[in-house]
Amino acid sequence: MKTIKPGILILLALPLFAQNPLSLEEAVRIALNEHPSIEASTAKADAAGTRVKQAHGGYLPRLNWQETVDGSNNPIYVFGSKLTQRNFTMNDFAIDRLNAPGFYNNFQTQLSLEQTIYDAGQTKNQKKAAQLGQVIASEQIRSTSQQVIARVVQTYHGAVLAAESLKVAQEAVKSAGADRDRAASVRDAGMATDADVLSIEVHLAAMREQEIARGYDLEVALAALNEALGLPLDTKHDMTTPLTALDISGRPVVDYESQAAQERPELRQAGLASQIAGTQSHAARSGYWPRVFARAVFEVDRKKFVTDGGGNWYFGATMQWNLFNGHQTKERVREATHMLRSAEAEKRRADSGIRLQVRKAHADLMSARERIEVATAAVTQAEESLRITQNRYEAGLATVTDLLRNETAVMESRTRRLAAIYDQRVAAAMLELAAGILSEDSDVLK
Numbered sequence: 001m002k003t004i005k006p007g008i009l010i011l012l013a014l015p016l017f018a019q020n021p022l023s024l025e026e027a028v029r030i031a032l033n034e035h036p037s038i039e040a041s042t043a044k045a046d047a048a049g050t051r052v053k054q055a056h057g058g059y060l061p062r063l064n065w066q067e068t069v070d071g072s073n074n075p076i077y078v079f080g081s082k083l084t085q086r087n088f089t090m091n092d093f094a095i096d097r098l099n100a101p102g103f104y105n106n107f108q109t110q111l112s113l114e115q116t117i118y119d120a121g122q123t124k125n126q127k128k129a130a131q132l133g134q135v136i137a138s139e140q141i142r143s144t145s146q147q148v149i150a151r152v153v154q155t156y157h158g159a160v161l162a163a164e165s166l167k168v169a170q171e172a173v174k175s176a177g178a179d180r181d182r183a184a185s186v187r188d189a190g191m192a193t194d195a196d197v198l199s200i201e202v203h204l205a206a207m208r209e210q211e212i213a214r215g216y217d218l219e220v221a222l223a224a225l226n227e228a229l230g231l232p233l234d235t236k237h238d239m240t241t242p243l244t245a246l247d248i249s250g251r252p253v254v255d256y257e258s259q260a261a262q263e264r265p266e267l268r269q270a271g272l273a274s275q276i277a278g279t280q281s282h283a284a285r286s287g288y289w290p291r292v293f294a295r296a297v298f299e300v301d302r303k304k305f306v307t308d309g310g311g312n313w314y315f316g317a318t319m320q321w322n323l324f325n326g327h328q329t330k331e332r333v334r335e336a337t338h339m340l341r342s343a344e345a346e347k348r349r350a351d352s353g354i355r356l357q358v359r360k361a362h363a364d365l366m367s368a369r370e371r372i373e374v375a376t377a378a379v380t381q382a383e384e385s386l387r388i389t390q391n392r393y394e395a396g397l398a399t400v401t402d403l404l405r406n407e408t409a410v411m412e413s414r415t416r417r418l419a420a421i422y423d424q425r426v427a428a429a430m431l432e433l434a435a436g437i438l439s440e441d442s443d444v445l446k
Contacts, residue, residue, distance in 0.1 A: 058123030071105030086310030
């Protein structure tokens with residue numbers, strides 16, 4: 001039985017990819033709904049919201065219910081338990097019963113209410129820090145969304161590039177096959193030797209190797225796209241956004257730097273982190289000041305759990321002022337001060353690093369735009385040169401070496417043009433990412 005070559009299997013499988021039409025904009029919407037990283041960032045933001053409510057709880061009273069059972073024959077314990085149970089009698093004043101009481105137990109139910117009256121702003125600062133943390137988490141969602149969009153742009157255009165590269169390889173195989181037939185005709189006319197035919201056969205084999213390799217590159221690129229979308233890796237798509245050059249005006253890089261300073265999530269997070277550090281510094285200083293809180297208790301003590309006993313209540317207010325705790329408060333203040341200095345330095349570092357990212361992305365975009373122009377001209381020239389060389393070879397005016405060199409030049413120039421367009425599309429998205437303005441409505445997704 002005849003064996004089917006791997007390259008043929010790939011070509012037969014290609015129609016299977018054309019099942020679900022998918023534009024780049026649709027791919028971005030799917031990723032923003034399906035990718036696990038979005039869900040993870042959202043969950044962290046929800047967790048940050050609960051920390052705000054936790055911190056706010058410091059303003060509210062604390063209500064506790066406590067059940068205790070204990071027993072002893074300690075004279076003082078027995079004496080006190082009988083009093084709180086309201087079970088003390090005249091007989092309990094007998095000297096023998098006072099000095100050597102029998103075993104006695106007590107079931108105690110206690111309901112207590114505590115309320116902080118003053119804590120030198122500790123609760124206020126904790127809540128403020130939690131609120132700032134919630135804003136940081138929301139900025140992280142925006143940052144993650146932009147990263148997801150950028151990844152989709154890379155993998156989507158990467159998959160289209162792989163498909164187009166496969167087409168280039170297929171065209172190269174077809175052209176090489178025509179050259180082989182052309183060389184055979186020239187040889188049969190006595191104008192060439194078998195060496196020409198064999199040389200082209202070698203070239204044809206090399207083109208088939210390229211076809212096979214690029215077929216598998218396409219398979220991997222499609223899996224990478226599905227990973228970026230948050231879908232099963234074997235999901236099939238028919239990508240409808242072509243790999244064509246964007247018509248982008250050359251805005252000055254300073255415009256993008258200004259946008260980055262206002263919109264970049266990382267810069268906003270760095271500024272918020274600095275505010276949190278300042279808030280924590282204020283919170284640490286609250287340890288130098290007193291705390292005032294009130295406490296009310298209602299208590300029931302019983303000899304048996306199911307029987308009524310004696311009830312009593314208590315109310316009191318306390319001021320607690322730590323005068324010395326081994327310099328712990330002082331060191332916490334120093335720690336918070338150092339963390340504030342670190343946060344401010346990180347903000348400056350982030351600003352400088354983001355400006356560099358903007359400049360690099362802008363340079364990549366400008367470079368890719370110019371490369372497209374050069375590569376497009378090169379494709380036209382290479383194709384015309386190949387046409388002329390093929391005619392000259394048939395007339396016996398060119399060598400097989402000239403023919404193969406021009407065949408290779410056509411394939412390489414087409415590949416370079418595709419790569420330049422891919423680089424431009426990706427660089428445009430990376431520039432908006434660096435400026436903090438990449439979104440599902442961006443023109444770079446058209």
